[in-house]
């Protein structure tokens with residue numbers, strides 16, 4: 001099985017998802033905020049011969065356009081378009097397959113996703129593929145029927161462009177860019193676990209419309225917190241697959257499952273989740289820290305260059321050290337190292353379909 005390097009959409013995307021599930025590995029979905037992080041993801045993917053998912057939260061796309069842009073909504077839309085164009089241009093030259101995706105969108109952000117689909121419609125007319133491979137709608141706070149009906153409406157638009165939709169059932173704890181839920185100490189945590197019956201309901205409604213994936217909650221939490229508060233229960237994923245498979249006599253692992261809040265998770269729980277059909281694991285917190293850590297070490301080593309252009313005591317010029325390429329590169333390299341580890345954990349290293 002071989003795919004053309006570059007952004008994968010439509011049938012190629014489906015092929016990639018199926019290759020992951022059949023091959024027992026998953027793709028890292030890495031949140032990016034600018035060309036430094038996007039390029040680091042492509043560099044890491046090429047270095048590890050791994051395919052990868054480049055994703056943006058609404059805040060990430062706003063930052064991509066520029067935090068100083070006055071109209072914040074416009075920035076979120078245009079930043080997403082700009083970021084996608086950057087990846088469409090460069091991914092094929094890195095020689096890997098890249099999936100382009102947007103992260104959590106709650107009810108307030110539905111207009112953002114609709115605007116991005118408008119842009120994909122235009123792009124599709126010119127290039128025969130959408131700007132994004134997939135988008136996510138996260139209406140998990142709402143009643144299950146309201147959640148699924150809105151997802152069905154969006155997927156109807158997207159399926160015409162061969163795009164895929166990620167939905168959320170149950171609630172991922174913690175917060176991602178203002179979308180999310182606080183975990184209360186000692187509170188009833190049953191809402192953190194997806195009910196397999198809800199997954200079956202989604203399968204029944206969405207399968208006739210188009211390709212979709214499910215972020216199911218099995219105790220996963222955004223961010224890295226002290227352990228012990230929430231128990232990861234990946235068998236919920238297994239039970240959801242089994243219910244759909246039995247009800248509809250499908251092949252093995254009919255659902256495409258997504259693991260949110262992968263940062264800081266125990267390695268054996270990651271492996272179990274993948275064995276139950278998880279093809280995508282989101283990573284943000286750990287790569288954010290890696291970038292900051294790389295820059296921080298550099299600043300510590302060359303602290304004078306961040307205060308003086310010329311050393312006040314001996315007159316040494318510091319231009320070579322405060323050049324942003326020097327310290328931003330240290331952030332990128334550290335980001336790449338963290339992804340080396342992620343690709344290893346997820347089993348995607350050495351398995352790119354790009355030829």
Ligand SMILES: [Zn+2]
Nearest residue numbers: 172176260261
């Ligand atoms: Zn998430």
